[in-house]
Amino acid sequence: MRAQARLTARRPSVFTVVPQILDAAGRPLAASVAPAAPRPPLPSAAPPTADVGPPQGTRYRWILLVVIGFAVLGFGSLMTLVSAALGSIAEDLDTSVPTAGWVMTGLMLAMAVSTPAGGKLGDIYGHRRMFMIGMIGMTAMMIVNYWVPDIGTFIAVRVVFGLCGGMLMPSGMALLMHAFGPAERARAVGWFQFAMTGAPTIGVVAGGPMLNIFGWRGIFLLFGLIGLLGTVLAVLIVKPIPRGARVSIDVLGALLLGGGTLLVLWAITRIPTLTRSGTSLLSDQTLMLMVGGAVVCFVLFVLWERRAASPLLDLRLFRRPSFTLPLVSAACNQFAYMGAFIIVPTFLLQDGYGYSIGVAALLMVPRPGAFALASPFGGTLVTKIGARAPMLFGTSAMIGSMVAFAIGADPAGWGLALVMVGLVLSGVSAGFGSPAYQVLVANSVDDKDLGVANGMNQTVMWIGIITGIQSMLAFAGDSPSISRLQTTFLFGAVVAAFGYMAPLFATRRATRAG
Structure with a gap:
């Protein structure tokens, strides 16, 4: 009983x-949702609690x-x-x-x-x-x-x-x-x-x-x-399980966040067309309306989330560098990861190297394969030595993968071999870096707010993914040349480099706080 x-x-x-996060000692961190009202004070790190089987x-x-x-x-x-x-x-x-x-x-x-x-x-x-x-x-x-x-x-x-x-x-x-x-x-x-x-x-x-x-x-x-x-x-x-607390759903917050993000993506896809045609960006009314609409959506989103009883995102958590920087770093990593995920098979392997769709798909196997194999090792490594080294390695591997793709964009010489190296490095980067980002986010909040923090982590990650896909597709254009592809991948490398923020600054602040 x-x-x-x-x-x-x-x-x-x-x-x-x-995914269940492990703390520095390798213990599972349980997650639960805080009551919708009254909203709790800004969370702080706390030890995990037990659960019932x-x-x-x-x-x-x-x-x-x-x-x-x-x-x-x-x-x-x-x-x-x-x-x-x-x-x-x-x-x-x-x-x-x-x-x-x-x-x-x-x-x-x-x-x-x-x-x-x-x-x-x-x-x-x-x-x-x-x-x-x-x-x-x-x-x-x-x-x-x-x-x-x-x-x-x-x-x-x-x-x-x-x-x-x-x-x-x-x-x-x-x-x-x-x-x-x-x-x-x-x-x-x-x-x-x-x-x-x-x-x-x-x-x-x-x-x-x-x-x-x-x-x-x-x-x-x-x-x-x-x-x-x-x-x-x-x-x-499948059998039913006990239901949780009945909390309100932040529909308005989701619509404002989704609308603002959608307008930003539309603006991103329009910029390359305007640039190639020589049109000034500031003189394009459609682009300005998109940007202005996005700003309005995001401002209204922030104002609404601050007063919502059960907000989509708890914006107060962004006051913590140990929470915010891992989110931004992970989003930058996913920006390059998923952007290249679209560019490589379509423009590089099919258009550049002339492979069929089926062959191009098979050549992409090293990336998810490396991801699948590296993920367990990445999680184990974080529990043994902490999050900083895996994040540094993950960011460096992602930058290396973008550089390998850029060099491999030229089919001559060792081009295909470098593309394969880039695919493996991308998978290894995600496998080693993802657990570290999640651990740092989890350790920056109280146990009762782990669920909210991880939900925000997922949302920011998705925004990084979709922005990366549309940005790199827009950067490459319809029929990119070798030089255009190389520039696109180097652009991805620059964005991925912002991933160094978490291991260089967030972990240092967390260590001092401890």
Whole structure:
């Protein structure tokens, strides 16, 4: 009875959906959501607390992991395959590659603004229910993609796919956390992260050659059928878990943040066209309206978040350098990581080297493969030596990958070998750096605010990703030359270099505070 009471008192929270973070001693940090009102004082670091294990048996835990893996497989694999087929998609739908890039950007923007709300919906209405809605929605959208007639419809369908993912991912992680319990959560999350990073590799190996045979539409249909199988398994297997506290959903905050970010992305895509045509940026009314609208959205977002009872982002946390700098550094890392993720297969391997879509997809395997292999080592390294060295190494590796891509943009000589080196360095950078950024963020707040902090971490990361994709696509243009590609990758290296802020300044301040 006492155990059951404790279980009810610590119901899974919206933000326990993010990967479980380990502190410097290797202990799991539990996450919970603070009451919506009154809002707590600015948090400070505190030791982790215990939790109560779930009633499910070992067999159910691993079956649940497999079911959730089906959802991750469709999401992660299609990310790699769509990036490889972006040129073919643009040609088939009679549009440019930068415009087709909104297929990826729209999805990620939807994920950025819907993930916190999706987790809260799981707390209110049940994580199993939201997981099922997300699974059914994602599966339906994958199948619908087979018949999209134009790029606008395709982007809209992918946005809905992202909204469904924003419901599925947090609830899926909440179900997994509850099933494995505190003693086994780190192990479960390790496998989940392996699935997240390994899914693109599996999907590309299986789906890459099929791109040449069935085309990009056929691949969506194939993964839709896989999603349908996962949905059936989820209906039969997934069990409900206790619901969390009923808190309000910050819809207005999500709309303001999403609207401002969208306007910024539109402005970014317009700037290269104006520059090439010789038009002054300040004289372009459309660009000025976009920038002005974005500023208004962000100002209103800040004003609203400061008075909202249950804000999308707790802006007070940004007062802490040990919290803010890791977020910014991780976003800069993802800016270069995902920007190159789009540029390399389409412009470099297909246009520059002349490879087919299927071959280009297979050549991308070293990146997610290195990510999957490096992630467990990165987490272990942080628990043993701290976050600073892995962050320094991760940022240096990302810069090195961009430089390797820039040199490898010229097919002559050792070009392809350098591209492969760049792909491996990108994966290793993300695998070693990501756990370190998350640990530093987690250690900068009180345990009761871990969920909020990690939710903000996810949102800022998504913003870095979508900004990187659109910025580097706009920088490269429609048909970039070798010199243009080299400049684009060096631009990514410059942005990635801002990742040194966290290991050089945030860790130093944290050490002094300790």
